Amino acid sequence: xxxxxxxxxxxxxxxxxxxxxxxxxxxxxxxxxxxxxxxxxxxxxxxxxxxxxxxxxxxxxxxxxxxxxxxxxxxxxxxxxxxxxxxxxxxxxxxxxxxxxxxxxxxxxxxxxxxxxxxxxxxxxxxxxxxxxxxxxxxxxxxxxxxxxxxxxxxxxxxxxx
Ligand code: 5CA
Numbered sequence: 003x004x005x006x007x008x009x010x011x012x013x014x015x016x017x018x019x020x021x022x023x024x025x026x027x028x029x030x031x032x033x034x035x036x037x038x039x040x041x042x043x044x045x046x047x048x049x050x051x052x053x054x055x056x057x058x059x060x061x062x063x064x065x066x067x068x069x070x071x072x073x074x075x076x077x078x079x080x081x082x083x084x085x086x087x088x089x090x091x092x093x094x095x096x097x098x099x100x101x102x103x104x105x106x107x108x109x110x111x112x113x114x115x116x117x118x119x120x121x122x123x124x125x126x127x128x129x130x131x132x133x134x135x136x137x138x139x140x141x142x143x144x145x146x147x148x149x150x151x152x153x154x155x156x157x158x159x160x161x162x163x164x
Pocket of ligand 1 (some may be wrong): 037052053055091127
């Protein structure tokens with residue numbers, strides 16, 4: 003029998019089902035808090051891990067949700083150009099308020115309200131991705147197409163060039 007999901011993970015599972023997706027949330031015994039840990043736990047490339055990152059418009063205070071490849075650091079200047087205002091990182095309480103999840107388990111869906119979303123173009127090269135599902139040990143597998151559809155995200159280059 004399947005083990006019962008924790009409340010936050012079940013919220014993500016319900017949101018997936020509500021959108022008609024058959025993705026299954028998996029709760030692991032090991033930590034998937036960081037992209038590196040998540041990649042080890044599921045046995046995929048770190049680039050296939052979807053990092054769900056919240057930023058904030060420095061003028062409007064509006065949230066900007068960015069789904070980035072686990073391999074990349076996000077360039078806030080690129081986000082500013084896309085958003086039309088300076089963009090800064092959100093703090094932990096803003097993340098909780100706008101996504102409904104705590105850092106380390108922020109899922110790409112299941113938020114209290116719709117978030118303006120940008121999807122890192124580097125995620126589109128993979129046939130499958132893994133995203134956090136509400137807790138620092140919960141994940142689900144999905145395709146890049148599913149990710150852009152469920153988030154209504156705008157695909158763009160967000161990678162910091164190092
Ligand atoms: N479960 C994993 C893999 S899917 C996960 O959630 N990774 S993540 O990258 O999407 O979320 C962790 C991210 O939260 C970190 O990359 C970091 O950018 C961000 N973060 C960590 N601490 C803080 C903080 N205090 N304030 C704002 N953001 C933070």
